[in-house]
Amino acid sequence: MNQRTRSFLIGSAAVILLGLGTGLVAYYNGGLPILGQSSDAELHYLPASSAAVGYADVRSIMASEFRQKLREVLPTGEEKDKIQAEFGVDIENDIDTMAAAYLGGATGKSVVVIVRGRFNAAQIEAKATEHGAVAEEYKGKKMLVFTEASGDTTATHHSSGGVAFLEVGVLALGEADAIRQSIDAAATGEDVRKNAELMKVVNDVRGSGNAWFVGKFDAIAAAHTLPEELKSRIPAISTFAVSAHVNGGFSGAIRVDARDETAAQQLRDVVRGALAAGQLIASDDPRVDTMLKSMQITGSGNTVGLTFTLPAGLLDVMKGLATAHGMPHAPESTPQIHK
């Protein structure tokens, strides 16, 4: 074997190893870090028993052109200004990412939202205390719990919402019990990354957009008791996912994993029929027609997917409608104040 042959074989082996190494990194990390996908830090505080998880890269969404156009269309955020005045949090600039988990359960209220960004902890604590929150500590994390006042003096106060300071720049919002579960998840390592069923779908969708939501249909349907007639007519669905990519436009994808191929095929037929019906009805409006035509059915085997794109022209339609209804909206060029 001469040098030339040896060099070729080494080069070829290097290509194979590089490809395998890239694949391994992507497989274990749920995607390549350099592609700017959400890191696992977002999932660190979401319990493994979550029935549904969601994530939004708030910063990139707020900075997107689509968002700027939407501000021209939708009413100005008076609530947003109120929050900033009260808590010192500018939703548009101070929040980087949000991750949420729905823990299921009979009450349907077990939601925790993990917010990362820049917060004035002292101001938040002061305002929360002013509104009746009680400070407590849970496993080294400071929590502010709002309690519901009860008319019966002998009954214990039932805690409702709360906020916890998990780390510098990380807040947890939601039901107090849910917040405690998320603190436990981070402490024990039993976070949603250990939930193989959900993570399989999360890893598929997390790279496809700057916001996504994944859930187990059974757990959510059980928490919200559906009528038996409706339950029996819904195709057997195990998990579902919604992802959205917001930049210059808005594109999204919905994905459903059915229990078997027959159910998936039936669902595809239903979606195809609905699209055809929509195109028939909306054939007069070219913009809506364009949007419907942008919807495409994807997926194979047990998976049914639907991708769609909102054309820029549709926002103009919405703006026209808003103006016709006298809805206030932001002027077209609003200076951005960056801290």
Added chain:
Amino acid sequence: MSERPEAPPIVQAHRAPETPVVAAPRRKSAAAPGFLYAAMRVFELSIGEMLWSRRTVFMGLLCGVPVIIALVLRGLRELGASPINVNNVAVNGPVIFGIIVWLLFIRFIVPILGVFYGTALIADEVEDKTITYLFTRPIPRSAILVGKYFAYLVCTIFVVLPSLIVVWLLIVPMGGNLGPSFPDLLKDLGLLAVGLSAYGALFALAGAVLKRPLLIGLIYVLGWEPVIMVVPGYLKRLTVAFYLQGFVPHAMPSDSPLSLIQELFRETPGVGESVICLVIIIGLSLWLGGRAVSKREYVLEQ
């Protein structure tokens, strides 16, 4: 009368006392190299020849076609072209990759490489009249075939597998993610390696036994296998492609016309059955080919 001078006395030549003649130490003839050692020597000799031959240019072009297709598809996608649709069903990257692996690599590239390289392992040596030099070596003749087979395997694997990986890196991120499809990639790499081994062994046997192995090999790969695979019955079990199907990990989209392809291959063997049968094909082909090379008398055309 004068006296004759005395003849010198006949002196008997004294013979030195017999000393035992020690024969020069007999050189022990070098032990013939073992089968595996001989095969590895042939491998080292053949790998360079095989890699830098004209056949490798053909192989490079063949393996370059899927890469070019992948580059074009990816380029179109980056430029904003709409995704490929089949009957209003958008086909994403992992599915396109599965189609490329099945239709291009497994059903065309791998068998063709097996034919062109496998049949030439012994036939080329006979044609070039260099087989004599190999046969004069004190090595088992079957080791020549096995060594050349290993050289073929290394040569083709180190060209085909990088091509597959490049296609994977280009195609899968189109509407899909690299991470979840990595296990499928590993299965595909193994599948190609097994396919190259099986076809190579089969056509090495053909090359050692038949007179026109290339022609017969092409008829088998381009004629017999594709036809028999769609004919219902047991005849498809006489093909290599039938057993390779058992390893194919990809799910095809279930809307025509791709579902038609899928429907054709509904009858697939189990993974265990495929492994056993392919191992038998490889082992039996190499053994029979080795026997043929050992026993056969190759008449070199003058």
